[in-house]
Amino acid sequence: MKIRQAQQEDLETIMSLIDEGRKIMRSSGNLHQWDDNHPSREQIIHDITHHHSYIMEDEKELGVATFAFIPGPDPTYTYIEDGKWLDNTADYYVVHRVASLPQVHGVFRTIMDYCFTQTDNVRIDTHRDNVIMQRCILKYGFSYCGIIYLENGEPRLAYQLKRYLR
Numbered sequence: 001m002k003i004r005q006a007q008q009e010d011l012e013t014i015m016s017l018i019d020e021g022r023k024i025m026r027s028s029g030n031l032h033q034w035d036d037n038h039p040s041r042e043q044i045i046h047d048i049t050h051h052h053s054y055i056m057e058d059e060k061e062l063g064v065a066t067f068a069f070i071p072g073p074d075p076t077y078t079y080i081e082d083g084k085w086l087d088n089t090a091d092y093y094v095v096h097r098v099a100s101l102p103q104v105h106g107v108f109r110t111i112m113d114y115c116f117t118q119t120d121n122v123r124i125d126t127h128r129d130n131v132i133m134q135r136c137i138l139k140y141g142f143s144y145c146g147i148i149y150l151e152n153g154e155p156r157l158a159y160q161l162k163r164y165l166r
Helices: 008-027 039-051 107-115 131-140
Strands: 002-005 052-057 063-071 093-100 121-126 142-149 155-162
Touching: 002 107, 002 142, 008 039, 008 063, 008 093, 008 121, 039 052, 039 093, 052 107, 107 121, 107 131, 121 131, 131 155
Parallel strands: 093 121
Antiparallel strands: 002 052, 052 063, 063 093, 121 155, 142 155
């Protein structure tokens, strides 16, 4: 698998992957995290334009997963409830909008391995109903830190992992 920054011509592939992500969430009981309008096309275009959108390709160079990898600070991470970040002084990156084809395995690990070649401090959040993502996050070694709130007020479980660059 290869990870690269997404380009504008990847937009339809990314939107298709997001649709697949929605299906996976809904089939696993996560009915609330991504509605039909989120993540929006405009959000993905913004991610691509600001070089925050990434695509994972298989050996045939077909897009099999996508994610956003954004340098902090993330304004929704300023306040954390029922816990605290591992640190509040070091620079960090945030991973958002992870989606993949259902038949592709090891996506989260591959994404995180890539991210940790770029930084040693990553934060991520997910919906309480997204049990699949929670499992992936904890299995990779992230620490649960508390609850953050999105701009619309919805709560998310927040995690952080710090480690040395490889």
